Amino acid sequence: MAGVFAYAPAIAALPFVSFVVALLAGKYMPKKGALAGIIATAGSLGLSIAVLVTVFLGETYNETLYTFVGGDVPFELTFGLLLDPLSAAMLVIVSLIAFLVHVFSLGYMNDEGETGLPRYYASLGLFTASMLAFVFSDNLLMAFMFFELVGLCSYLLIGFWFRRAGPPSAAKKAFLVTRFGDYFFLVGVVGVLTTFGTAQFAGEEGFPALAETVLNPETTAQAVNTFGFEPATWFAILGLLVLGGVMGKSAQFPFHTWLPDAMEGPTPVSALIHAATMVAAGVFLVARMYGFYALLPTVLAVIAFVGGFTALFAATMGVVKNEIKQVLAYSTISQYGYIMLALGTGGYVAAFFHLTTHAVFKALLFLGAGSVIIAMHHNENMWDMGGLKDHMRVTYLAFLSGSLALAGIFPFSGFWSKDEVLYEALVHGLGGSPLLLGAYAMGLAAVFLTGFYTIRMVLLTFHGEARSDTAEDPHGVRWNVKLPLAVLGVLAAVIGFLNPLPIQKLTGLEVDFLHQFLDSGPEALLTSSHHYGDLTHDYAGYSVGTIGGGETVTMLAGAGVSLGLALLGAGLAFALYRGAEPTRHTEKLGGLQTLLMHNYYQDEYQVWLAEGLTLRLSGAADTFDQGVIDGVVNGVSSVSLFSGDRLRRLQTGIVTNYAALIVLCLLVLLGAFAALGGWF
């Protein structure tokens, strides 16, 4: 079965081929390149499942395939594959979502008669290919390269409708904001390479293992170049640098501003970006190099706080939005905040679990929103909808399943994963790291808001009376929209049972499958979850604390509180927005609503940073450059110019003058020799 690893590069190569095919031959193909993409992603999905099964049976793979800078150099730059439980599971998620998005695009793009479809499918193929390659990267540099490609493809796809005013500007914003984070990431990659001489993720030779050896007080530390810092300080700096890229891509505060604007892209692209590719890349990177982060308590605390704050911050903005996709955009930021919170509090498995469930239900919600948008003739305002549940049964049921998952209502998937995230924050906060309790509190508050805005969105969209003509007679959708919705709708309801920790604690049954899976794999790779647990315990001082005697009580109490808050939020939304003609309650918030609608003026202050501060600084620098630096150079050259201008008058062009000068000089020379030689 291990032979399947030989074909693993094809997981990313197949969508790449579909990119080339769609680009070159797309316009001659019957579905303008969609079929190539569907076949390629289906192939990737099949191979990914094969890899997952192989990894499940205990085989892993960590090989360098190609060295592009090698030989007599301080460190080699390579391409390679790392297939362990984490990347194998992620490959399945990414290729599944990509496959469904391709199918959905048939309905959203082809059936709606869009132009430029070969370009669309080509970008989609490249997007999928680069994300898949990013996931199975075995070293940080390769990961960085594909991380950048992911960013490029999101730029292409967000700006797909480039003839309108909004999308190109949103695309540029997404690219610039993420690039800003990636700049730190690049410095971090170079730092890791020069410090450790390797950027491998896994194994004894990988940089997390080397960092652990250096920090371990019991071993005689082998020297790494830490540029004069304490090793722990220097590693924290490296970790924070790489975290810059993560926060940019995963839209964490303060780099979240690009994500709501990215809604300008086609809705299937939003689904892909939010669920499986672009945004997931950031948090996946933290999970990938968790062996490194687990050593750094400061960085972990930063991750936890940024995550908790983002979760709450984004949720508050989601409460007042009127467009269905805007609500979903802020919920994405918020949910990735949870994933970061889990990573920061040592909940490696919880983070990946939430990443998985979120990928499913957020893809579902976006595709459901896409279906609604088709039905509404591309009107996204929820106040023009209403009553759609009677017209689009499949969409409604699937969307409801996704919404309940997002809100964290028992027994949908979001409940299990969000609960585990909060549980990890709680127990580690109780167990000697009280700072984490602050992050936990923010996460808990966000649960309430999530429940509120999710149910508000569902009620406004599907319930009540139709509030516009299009909502009364919506456009129908075909199988290619309903199929992905149905698949994801079922998954969103049941995927939580991958890892129902409360059931395991209560009954003692071994049902925490994801825990067991991420814990498997050979010890030599050093990527198993119990290894990470040891690291966070030994180096970050995380230990498990409980309330009321025992983990089971703590877990049930935590789950009860979060479920209660979610239900409270949902109930409040239900009370406020039910009925045939719901009123706009958010307007009662007054100034707060204005603040929230303007996204806390984050855009304004970032524009001010760019225009008011950076532009002025660079203007001053330009003046300095033109005036002082160039002034010195020009001054020096003007002296030469002036003296040259005077001296050239020596050149009369009359040969007699030259001869006279020569004779004169000869005489002077003779005179000098005579005087010095003592002739007189």
Added chain:
Amino acid sequence: MVLGAVPAEYYLVLSAAVFCVGIFGILTRENALIFLMSVELMLNAANINLIAFAFYWGNLTGQVFGLFVMALAAAEVAIGIGIILVLYRNFDSVDVTEATTLKW
């Protein structure tokens, strides 16, 4: 020998005098042909030195060099006349003070 009665200094003074006549010609005249002649005078002033010293030391090398200088002078005249011809074609005169265009 008759020559032997003449001291070497006399030859040197003669040579210097001829050389100065040549230089005077170059510095004061404007006609390119006179220039050529002046240069010939200067070359021959050098020749006088060579021959005189060759005779003085009884060494034939100086005389051989005198022959070389004559051959060189002939070649120089050939080229010089060519240059003067071209000068005349371009400026309609052989006045060296008019041909001043080859400068900045």
